[in-house]
Amino acid sequence: MSLITVRELTKEYVRTKPVQGRFGTVRTLFTREKERTLAVDRIDFTIDEGEIVGYLGPNGAGKSTTIKLLTGVLWPTGGTVEVAGPDGPVVPWRDRRRLAHRIGVVFGQRSQLWWDLPLIESFDLVAALYDVPADRYRSNLARLRKLLDLEPFLRTPVRQLSLGQRMRGDLAAALLYDPPVLYLDEPTVGLDVLAKETVRGFVDESNRSGRTTVLLTTHDLADVERLCRRILLIDHGRVLYDGPVDGLVARYAPYQEVLVRLDGEQPDGGRLDLGGFIGEREHDGRWRFRVGRDEPVHRLLAAAGDGRQIRELAVVESNLESVVRELYRERRNT
Amino acid sequence: MSVLRGYTAYVRTAVAIRLQYRSTILASVVVTLVWILLVTRVWSAAFQGREVVAGLTLESTVVYLTLASLQAAVINTPVTWIMSSRVRSGEVLFDVSRPLGYPGQMLALQAGQSMIQVAVMVLVTPVAGLLGGLSGPAGLTAGLLYPVALVLGWVLNALLTLLIGLSAFWTVDNVGITVLYRFVAAFLAGATVPLIFFPGPLRTLAEALPFRFVVYQPAAIYIGQVDGAEALGGFALSLAWIVILAGVVGLTWRRAYRRIVVHGG
Numbered sequence: 001m002s003l004i005t006v007r008e009l010t011k012e013y014v015r016t017k018p019v020q021g022r023f024g025t026v027r028t029l030f031t032r033e034k035e036r037t038l039a040v041d042r043i044d045f046t047i048d049e050g051e052i053v054g055y056l057g058p059n060g061a062g063k064s065t066t067i068k069l070l071t072g073v074l075w076p077t078g079g080t081v082e083v084a085g086p087d088g089p090v091v092p093w094r095d096r097r098r099l100a101h102r103i104g105v106v107f108g109q110r111s112q113l114w115w116d117l118p119l120i121e122s123f124d125l126v127a128a129l130y131d132v133p134a135d136r137y138r139s140n141l142a143r144l145r146k147l148l149d150l151e152p153f154l155r156t157p158v159r160q161l162s163l164g165q166r167m168r169g170d171l172a173a174a175l176l177y178d179p180p181v182l183y184l185d186e187p188t189v190g191l192d193v194l195a196k197e198t199v200r201g202f203v204d205e206s207n208r209s210g211r212t213t214v215l216l217t218t219h220d221l222a223d224v225e226r227l228c229r230r231i232l233l234i235d236h237g238r239v240l241y242d243g244p245v246d247g248l249v250a251r252y253a254p255y256q257e258v259l260v261r262l263d264g265e266q267p268d269g270g271r272l273d274l275g276g277f278i279g280e281r282e283h284d285g286r287w288r289f290r291v292g293r294d295e296p297v298h299r300l301l302a303a304a305g306d307g308r309q310i311r312e313l314a315v316v317e318s319n320l321e322s323v324v325r326e327l328y329r330e331r332r333n334t
Numbered sequence: 335m336s337v338l339r340g341y342t343a344y345v346r347t348a349v350a351i352r353l354q355y356r357s358t359i360l361a362s363v364v365v366t367l368v369w370i371l372l373v374t375r376v377w378s379a380a381f382q383g384r385e386v387v388a389g390l391t392l393e394s395t396v397v398y399l400t401l402a403s404l405q406a407a408v409i410n411t412p413v414t415w416i417m418s419s420r421v422r423s424g425e426v427l428f429d430v431s432r433p434l435g436y437p438g439q440m441l442a443l444q445a446g447q448s449m450i451q452v453a454v455m456v457l458v459t460p461v462a463g464l465l466g467g468l469s470g471p472a473g474l475t476a477g478l479l480y481p482v483a484l485v486l487g488w489v490l491n492a493l494l495t496l497l498i499g500l501s502a503f504w505t506v507d508n509v510g511i512t513v514l515y516r517f518v519a520a521f522l523a524g525a526t527v528p529l530i531f532f533p534g535p536l537r538t539l540a541e542a543l544p545f546r547f548v549v550y551q552p553a554a555i556y557i558g559q560v561d562g563a564e565a566l567g568g569f570a571l572s573l574a575w576i577v578i579l580a581g582v583v584g585l586t587w588r589r590a591y592r593r594i595v596v597h598g599g
Contacts, residue, residue, distance in 0.1 A: 071431050075592055100433035112428040114347060116354045121347065128343030129432055131336035157354075 001084065002046035003181065003213050004070070008079035011040040011065050011237075039065040041237035042079065049180070052207050052214040054228035054245075056221075058328045062237040063217040067185050070215070071105050072096040083181065101130060104174030104212075108186035111170050113158040119169050120154045123176060130177035137176065144172040147202055164195030171202055175212070182206065184216040188223055200226045221320045233327070240327070245320060252327060253318030255290040258300060262287070263309035275303025286312070340434045341442040348446025352412070359450065362407065363458055367465055370403045373526065374466040388530050393467065394557045398528050400466030401553040404455045406525035408488055409548060411495045413444040414512045418502035430591070437496060437587050444492045472558025479565045483552035486572040491548045493579040494519065500583070503590035524550030530559070544575040 017035040019027040040062045047053055057063050068074040070081060072092030082089040083102055090099045105112075113122040127137040145151055148168040153161055161169065167187065174182060184203065188196045204227055206212040218224065224231060224245065231248060233241040241248050260279065272279040272287050277300050279287035291297055297315065316322075352359070374396045381392045390398075417440060420426045429436055462468065471477035498515045502508040520526065522545040529540050529550045540546055551568050554560040560568065 068427070071427070073427050073430050073594060075594075096431060097433045097435075100431055103431070105428070105431060107424075107427070110424050110427070112425070114351065116351050117347070121350060125343045125347050129340040129434060131339055131433075 001048075003049045003084050004047040004215075005082045005084075005089075006043055006045050006070075006079070007081075009040055009043045009066070009069060009076055009081060010038070010078040011062075011069060011074060012077040013037045013039055038237050040069065040076075043234065043237070043239055045232055045239060045242055047213060047215060049213055050207070050211050051230060052203070052216065052227050054224040054231040055215055055217040055234070056224065056231055056324065057217075057234040057240075061235045063234065064185060065237075066234070067105075067183050067215075067217065069093070070183060071103060072099050085180070101177065102179055103181045103183060104177075104179040105183045106167075106170050106174045106185065106187050108167070108189035111158070111166055112173055113166065113169050115159045116157060118155045118157055119150070119161070122158065122169070122173060126173050126176050132177050136178075140176055140178065141172075144175065147205060148172055148198070164191050164198070167191060167195065167199060168202075171199065175206060175210075178210070180211070180213060182212050182214045184214060184218075186218055187216070188218060188220050196220070196222070203227055221324060225320060233324075235327075249318055249320060249323050250293075252323045255292050256297075256318060257316040258289045258291050258297060259312075259314040259316065260287045260289065260300075260310055261285065261312035263311040274308075275299055277303070337434060340432075341438060344434075344439055344442035345446040345449070348412075348443040349450055352447050352450040359454055362410070362451070363454055366403055366407060366455070367458065367461060370400050370462050370466040373399050373403065390528065390530060390559065393469070394559065395528065396467035397469055398553050398557050398559070400462050400468055401556055402525050402528075402549050403466070404459060404462055405484070405487070405549050405552060406520055406523070407451045407455045408448060408491055409516055409520050409523065409525070410447070410451055411498065411512050411516060412447040413440050413495055414499035414502070414508055414515075416440070416443060417499035418506065418508040421502040422506055426594075430594070436591070437583055440496055440499060441492055444495060448488065448492070471556050475562045476555055476558055479562065480552055480556045482569065483547070483555050483565065483572075486569060486576070487548040487552055489576055490544050490572060490579065491519070493576065493583055494544070496583050497579070497586060500586050500590050503594065519545050519548065522546065523548045524553070528554070528559075544572070544579070547572040547575065 014034050014036050017033040018024065019033075021027075043062075043066065055063055055066065065074065069076050070092060072095075075093050081092050083092065083099060085098075085102050087098070090102065092099050112126075113119060114125070123141060126132075127141075132140070145154070148171060150168060150172060153165050153169075156165075158166060158169065171187070182203075187203070188199050191199065200223060203214060203216070207214055207227075214227070216223065216227065229244060231241065231243070231245055232239060233248065241251070259282070260274075266285065270281045272281070274287075274289070277289045277291065279289045282288050289300060291300060301310070301313075377395055377399060378392060381387055381395070385391060387395075417426075420429060429439055432439065459468070471480055494515070498512055499508065501511050505511070522540045522543055524540070524546055529537060529546055532540055540550075547568065551560065551565070551572070555565045
């Protein structure tokens with residue numbers, strides 16, 4: 001049975017269209033013209049307990065809007081969301097208080113910690129808000145302190161923390177009350193390599209030992225490769241792909257790229273036919289071929305050896321990053 | 335019980351935040367004390383040796399002004415600033431996703447911030463008495479009714495402040511309206527001039543509005559200008575205002591929530 005069920009979820013932002021030109025600001029106050037933006041457009045998906053799902057899409061695709069709908073902060077224009085639990089399903093925006101105990105939220109770009117106060121005081125506040133019993137708070141905090149190495153800055157005011165430290169604080173705050181679901185919105189943005197690894201390791205550990213179900217948005221595909229078995233790719237508010245990471249690569253890049261540099265005299269033109277494979281000239285003079293995953297590369301090599309000497313050869317496996325780059329590029333061209 | 339624990343934690347948090355800004359507290363004390371010194375001197379001069387003006391003795395007027403200036407510290411509105419900055423930064427997202435209601439959270443924050451303000455004013459009261467003038471309450475009844483009036487006044491002001499703060503959901507920046515509120519509320523509450531000195535129409539206006547219960551009513555009860563029966567009538571009216579304003583806050587919050595747009599990201 002799925003833990004989170006999203007059906008036909010739609011969010012349209014309506015705002016007054018600003019009037020350009022003379023007295024534009026004043027005229028905007030009286031205009032009736034509205035601008036409508038469809039941020040999330042009839043999205044469907046379900047997430048099972050214990051999954052870590054990567055929620056991907058270019059900037060402006062509707063990721064953050066979806067997260068805000070899932071946390072009950074935004075009202076949708078249409079559709080529904082249900083989060084299952086022991087005392088029945090909860091629709092986020094209808095029953096935020098019951099939802100609150102079921103979800104933890106971390107945003108890379110903003111913090112739930114109180115800026116002016118030592119880190120520990122924000123933890124105390126969160127524990128009180130979610131009415132965590134004292135002994136459970138103590139044991140949870142002890143575990144989080146160790147996992148996230150919070151000890152050195154537990155009594156430091158949050159405004160003096162580095163971004164990596166603050167992020168660790170935010171992760172701890174989100175899990176202090178043992179929510180079964182964790183929403184992570186760009187949790188590694190701006191972090192250095194080590195800090196990123198700490199965050200990833202922690203999410204992985206919480207998912208393994210705590211059975212925390214995670215929905216993660218990120219632009220760092222290393223996060224996805226390290227953590228997610230499944231991804232949801234959205235763009236223009238619609239789901240483009242929902243399935244395993246490998247599946248995305250297989251579907252959008254059912255080929256590998258072979259880069260070839262030839263010795264001696266270079267053929268004219270921008271295209272080169274080698275044994276039926278068509279190569280395109282790169283900026284650096286190499287030729288780029290696409291070879292299907294089930295086609296043997298040696299056919300290309302055999303054709304190349306036929307009168308032409310190969311000086312250099314590289315096979316580039318398509319990975320998540322190259323696929324996503326390709327998809328985003330296509331989007332920009334349409 | 336669980337809900338109470340959450341709100342108490344918010345009060346504690348607000349106290350802790352307030353204590354981080356000790357220079358602000360010090361400044362508010364200095365401003366209040368200097369104000370008391372000035373305003374009582376000006377009024378003493380205005381009486382020009384007369385004993386009674388508009389039914390109020392000079393001595394009572396000075397006590398009124400001293401008390402009113404200390405009480406006016408309640409018309410501080412830190413929570414409006416917290417609300418607007420959290421709307422602007424998008425941190426309101428966390429407030430909204432808490433298991434406690436948003437208006438209650440903000441009320442608890444306002445309470446915590448007020449507690450420090452009140453504690454400080456109580457502490458400097460002896461100094462205020464020296465600079466302005468203080469005497470005991472007009473009688474036992476006045477002494478007993480005074481704290482009740484103060485509490486009602488605080489609740490009224492907190493609800494009004496919350497309404498002002500909620501405007502941030504429409505305008506993002508609520509500094510302008512906050513400044514306006516503090517100015518209008520302080521004046522109509524009788525913080526600078528006792529209401530009985532107000533000319534006809536202005537006095538009618540001030541009496542029709544709830545602000546007077548924040549400063550004028552408690553101070554007037556203390557000096558005996560408002561007697562027991564009148565005070566009880568005032569309490570009933572304050573309570574009615576509190577019920578109305580709580581309803582308005584609730585409705586406004588529901589509208590604000592429905593039109594929430596979390597800024598950034």
